[in-house]
Amino acid sequence: MELLKNYINGKWQPSKEEGMLDVVNPATQDSIGRVPYGKDTAQDVADAVSAASQAHRDWATTPVMQRVQPLYKLKQLLEDHLDDLARTVTSECGKTMAESLGELQRAIENVETACATPLLMQSEFSENIARGVDEFVIRQPLGVCACISPFNFPGMIPFWFLPYAIACGNTFIIKPSEKVPLTMQKVMGLIDQIGLLPGVVNLVHGGKDSVDALLDHPDVKAISFVGSTNVAKYIYARGAQQGKRVQAQGGAKNPVVILPDADLETSSKIITDSVYGCAGQRCLAASTIIAVDDRQGKVKEALYEAAKSRKTGYGLAEGVEMGPVISRESKARIAQLIDQGVHEGAKLLLDGRDATIDGFGNGNFIKPTILEDVPLGGEIVRTEIFGPVMSLINLQTVDEALDFINRNRYGNMACLFTSSGASARKFRSEANAGNIGINIGVAAPMAQFPFSGWNDSFFGDLHGQGRHAIEFFTQTKVVIERWPKEWSRKF
Numbered sequence: 001m002e003l004l005k006n007y008i009n010g011k012w013q014p015s016k017e018e019g020m021l022d023v024v025n026p027a028t029q030d031s032i033g034r035v036p037y038g039k040d041t042a043q044d045v046a047d048a049v050s051a052a053s054q055a056h057r058d059w060a061t062t063p064v065m066q067r068v069q070p071l072y073k074l075k076q077l078l079e080d081h082l083d084d085l086a087r088t089v090t091s092e093c094g095k096t097m098a099e100s101l102g103e104l105q106r107a108i109e110n111v112e113t114a115c116a117t118p119l120l121m122q123s124e125f126s127e128n129i130a131r132g133v134d135e136f137v138i139r140q141p142l143g144v145c146a147c148i149s150p151f152n153f154p155g156m157i158p159f160w161f162l163p164y165a166i167a168c169g170n171t172f173i174i175k176p177s178e179k180v181p182l183t184m185q186k187v188m189g190l191i192d193q194i195g196l197l198p199g200v201v202n203l204v205h206g207g208k209d210s211v212d213a214l215l216d217h218p219d220v221k222a223i224s225f226v227g228s229t230n231v232a233k234y235i236y237a238r239g240a241q242q243g244k245r246v247q248a249q250g251g252a253k254n255p256v257v258i259l260p261d262a263d264l265e266t267s268s269k270i271i272t273d274s275v276y277g278c279a280g281q282r283c284l285a286a287s288t289i290i291a292v293d294d295r296q297g298k299v300k301e302a303l304y305e306a307a308k309s310r311k312t313g314y315g316l317a318e319g320v321e322m323g324p325v326i327s328r329e330s331k332a333r334i335a336q337l338i339d340q341g342v343h344e345g346a347k348l349l350l351d352g353r354d355a356t357i358d359g360f361g362n363g364n365f366i367k368p369t370i371l372e373d374v375p376l377g378g379e380i381v382r383t384e385i386f387g388p389v390m391s392l393i394n395l396q397t398v399d400e401a402l403d404f405i406n407r408n409r410y411g412n413m414a415c416l417f418t419s420s421g422a423s424a425r426k427f428r429s430e431a432n433a434g435n436i437g438i439n440i441g442v443a444a445p446m447a448q449f450p451f452s453g454w455n456d457s458f459f460g461d462l463h464g465q466g467r468h469a470i471e472f473f474t475q476t477k478v479v480i481e482r483w484p485k486e487w488s489r490k491f
């Protein structure tokens with residue numbers, strides 16, 4: 001079994017922490033690695049920050065065209081090792097191979113987009129802003145930046161930040177989730193081959209102790225966090241208190257509205273893919289489905305048919321459409337939330353709790369579940385379930401649906417299914433969420449666009465990916481220059 005090491009200053013180094021946590025395959029319960037976890041991981045962080053600070057001196061002044069060259073190599077290596085990386089994602093996280101390949105494709109797209117940094121970093125220049133005076137903006141790197149990532153996309157989420165940060169001239173520390181550290185360990189093996197200066201990219205393991213050490217270290221200038229809302233708020237507050245730039249993406253509870261004029265067959269398929277893809281463990285998973293004016297119950301029927309036939313099983317097995325949830329605790333928490341929904345008055349249209357999968361009796365499986373007539377005042381429409389559970393509600397008009405959506409404490413995504421341009425236009429303008437899907441079930445921004453959560457789904461200003469990432473990872477310096485003629489030597 002692999003004993004995970006840190007990657008600091010261009011070398012693999014054992015952790016100073018002796019305490020270890022098992023990394024568990026959620027489909028089999030097999031231990032597939034041991035990750036350093038405990039107070040002394042803070043010392044690893046100190047070593048990584050020291051190496052990253054040292055490397056920053058050279059890296060910040062390396063021309064940007066040279067800084068992006070290793071990213072071209074990384075893209076090639078990621079593509080060459082795609083299958084192996086996807087298997088690792090599936091083994092530690094549970095999702096299907098197709099889902100793992102999909103998330104790695106999104107990672108590669110971020111590397112490709114960051115290769116445009118020489119252009120994206122260019123700035124404004126005004127000649128003669130006053131007579132004989134020019135003014136311009138320089139974008140400079142911040143220094144050491146760090147990313148703290150969650151369990152559900154081990155191969156993708158660090159790439160919302162890493163390629164942009166280093167292309168902009170920063171040095172970087174990744175702290176992956178202790179539940180799924182193997183994927184980034186493998187990625188780091190590839191990063192080791194792309195010719196970066198030692199210390200430009202570092203990997204440290206651990207949980208809260210290593211996170212707090214990153215938050216408190218004076219030489220860490222920026223933190224990019226993705227995870228649950230409570231932790232995001234904590235990271236944002238503690239990081240800001242230490243004067244750091246912070247972007248903290250939190251949890252979600254995503255509503256999807258289906259109007260009577262939508263194509264029901266296609267829409268129901270797309271919506272069930274959104275609810276049950278990655279076993280509902282996606283921050284852009286549809287969670288509450290709002291059927292508008294569905295007098296004959298056709299929406300409910302179509303969603304039920306699409307959900308019940310979904311094949312659940314081991315992510316590496318052929319034909320499987322949904323894997324397990326991450327842990328036993330998570331499975332128990334989801335089951336308890338289903339109970340609570342029923343207790344609040346919802347009806348259980350499809351109950352996936354008693355899921356037994358041949359050959360995987362120990363796995364954390366829950367099959368597709370549907371709660372219908374979920375009371376609008378209950379807890380279940382407010383709480384992030386993060387599992388394969390659809391909450392179905394019926395409302396009469398688009399305005400009622402928008403009212404419901406706009407009372408949501410989160411704001412990661414809202415989607416509408418319709419064939420009416422006017423309804424779509426109203427929805428995209430009035431829905432209180434940062435990522436909007438029109439006839440799209442998972443409104444995941446492509447790498448060129450910011451991953452734009454709102455409300456309790458995001459704390460900060462500039463988001464990950466694209467131009468926002470370039471702005472986040474650079475600070476602007478405004479220069480005003482005057483060169484009086486009389487001061488110049490005449491030739």
Ligand code: NAD
Nearest residue numbers: 149150151176177207208211227228231249250251252283
């Ligand atoms: P989590 O908040 O438990 O953990 C995320 C990271 O924070 C991990 O690296 C973990 O080690 C660290 N951490 C955990 N508790 C901490 C604490 N008390 N102090 C300091 N650090 C701590 O999240 P998770 O369970 O790994 O991921 C699932 C959550 O992430 C869901 O809420 C999901 O919606 C959210 N998420 C959001 C987005 C987004 O883009 N908004 C994307 C993916 C996941």
